Amino acid sequence: MKKWLIALALLSVLAAAGCAQTAPASSAASSVSSAAASGEVASSASSSVSSSASSSGAGAASAQASVPELETLLEDIASADPGSAGSSLKAARAAGELLDWAQEGNTAQTAAVTAWLDARQPDDAPGAAAAYAAVLDAADAVLQGGGTMDGTLKDAGYSLGHSSYDPARYHAAAKSLSPFFTRALEKAGAPGWTEETPGDYAAITLDALDGLWCDSSAGEMLIFSGETCRVVIPYLDELGDTAYAARIRDRSQAGFCPALEIDIHGAGDFSGPLTYYVSGIDGSHFWCNTQAQRFAKLPQNF
Secondary structure, eight states: OHHHHHHHHHHHHHHHHHHHHHHHHHHHHHHHHHHHHHHHHHHHHHHHHHHHHHHHHHHHHHHTTTOOOHHHHHHHHHTTOTTSTTHHHHHHHHHHHHHHHHHTTOOOOHHHHHHHHHHHOTTOHHHHHHHHHHHHHHHHHHHHOTTTTHHHHHHTTOOOSOSSOOHHHHHHHHHHTTHHHHHHHHHHOOOOOOOOOOOOGGGOOHHHHOEEEEETTTTEEEEEETTEEEEEEGGGTEEEEEEEEEEEEOOGGGTOOOEEEEOTTOOSSOOSOEEEEOOEEOSSEEEETTTTEEEEEOOOOO
């Protein structure tokens, strides 16, 4: 009996010793499991960061999706030549692209723009100038607000990338594309001034002036549309990016020819305007005997 009790006691001790040895194994397994869990959390965090970065990158790409490359912008501007099919919609689309491109702080190298125009439109500098003027007119309408261009932009299939635009960035970008204008001025080759008999002063109106006019000798181009005029006079750093108010001031009571005044200071009251004293106008040119200037009308499709 005693032997049996002793044997039973020994078995109990061995069982206890066995339990004592398995406890660390269980603890080690628990540690491994905990480490694995930590690895899964770290992996999850890494995946989250990667996903966030990817999502952020996609968002940035989406935000910039409407900003064209320079060559695309130039192509779309050139295709908006007034008189061509769908020109108003093309001008609206190019205007939206220009605004978004400008808002991103973009400008172009004028030499690159000139080279592109020489390759793309070697024989139609007036058409390129007219197209750019139409695009700038559309962009100005967007900047003025009021939703006047919303329908046209929608019909053109273009959504603006920004809710507002910085005028300074817009004008900097527009000036950088000035070869659309200056190239037409350089290629015009219009005859110089010779004194002519004064014409019918009543015929000198803004409607009659609508279009592009160049004095090649003086290096000046005027682009009229409605009651505004874009002035391209490089030696005055006027590159056509602004549409100034224009008017014809009658001076007949004093026995003088009409004064064409352009409000280049934007004063609103035509103080210190750019002024031409117009002696006469016909379908091909207008002349200013007092200032010895002759502006030839450039050919156009509209």
